[in-house]
Amino acid sequence: MPFKVSEVKTDFEFTELIAWPNARQESLEECTQRQLEWHRSDPSSYWQKVTDTATGEIVAGALWKLYSENPFEKEDHEEAYWYPEGGQREYVNGALEIFGRPRATMGRRPHVYLNIIFTRSDYRRQGAGDLIMNWGITKAQEMGVEMWLDATPYGVPLYKKYGFVTVIENPLNPKKDDPDDEWKQLDQELGPLSMTVMWRPASGLYEEGKTVFPWNGSTGLSR
Template sequence: MATTSIEDSSGPFILTRAHTPHDFDSIVALEFKTFTDPHLREIFMGPDTPDGHAYLSSFYQKTLHTNASDVWVKVEEKKTGKIVGASNWRVHMGSVPKHELAEEDLGWAWLECDEEKLNKVKGVITGIMGVRKSLFTEPYCQLHICFTDPDYQRRGIGSMMLQWGSDLADQLFLPSWVEASPAGNFLYRKFGYKDIEVNESGEMQGSTMRREAIVLPIEGGQ
């Protein structure tokens, strides 16, 4: 299979598909560098330890190989080959997922000795699934995860990944969704996402945003 790439010949970065174990080890290391909030790590990532990194990398690879909707892209610095950004997209062209806890079940082994925290984490995920079930009712693309190396922010890396996903959704005639943090809201708006449901209370503040596909007519034939 050919590797999808987006490259500006005058730019220092290149976007390609992420799919190798080395890719995911680097992506997980970057994710922990980017997201330092203990609450987010507890729910979506796990402990910042060698075993924790290996577990999350393995989880991402397993999901990629077992979930046909799962797509990862990476942005590398051309000079060094260093991964400086990554994003995970879910492309549901036909059937819509059931939106159940199992879809995002990390196992949360790091919380197995704290039943109260474990139940709280499962409650957060169940709440997210409830919103998806009520809103994501037709085939769609979803920006599931997106992050840029803090040392490389404001250099267009996030925009490269958003452009790739927006172009894909347009070509597939699909709307796009993202569960946005307040920090990411501005970037998503630049690409046409609009707030549909906003949560301004609790630890998981943010909004669920939707982007309509921009469909241009295709003419041809004889």
């Protein structure tokens, strides 16, 4: 099946990429506007889409962060301002802080970060994801930098195929001494969440016991 990968450049393309058949219109508009604002304010942001050239439909998409410098030189904690003030926002703020902590500690060098990747369910396992991953690897090679991503359990085997190794399991379970009902409700709704932090060396080749991990100068994964 013929696919084409290209950069997302226009507001219309953003709306088309982010839209899903079951999304509520008000949620879609708010989400699209937020993503646009983040993209425009972040020079490292690179959105791309995969199009089925036979139908013109977008079948997959990704958000890459292309860092030519250490992105953590300046501490910047993301605030979940899209949640109303209260327990839910506090919970999401805590989860976001935990989510970003490993890379903020170990990835303090220029690198390529796969922030978001998705494929339409009816187009999975047809090569769209491969196009995205190969694009990112080629870009990292051009820049001469390492790569990072946060994987769900479903994605770990796929990323290992591209030379990524597991660095740490990262449970996203913020804690609070006296959580309010909003915090408890969101904690219950989301359930146990955990991401696998994965890394690919700038050389592209990981050799167990030989590859030096730049965040600790060793050949082991002790942190």
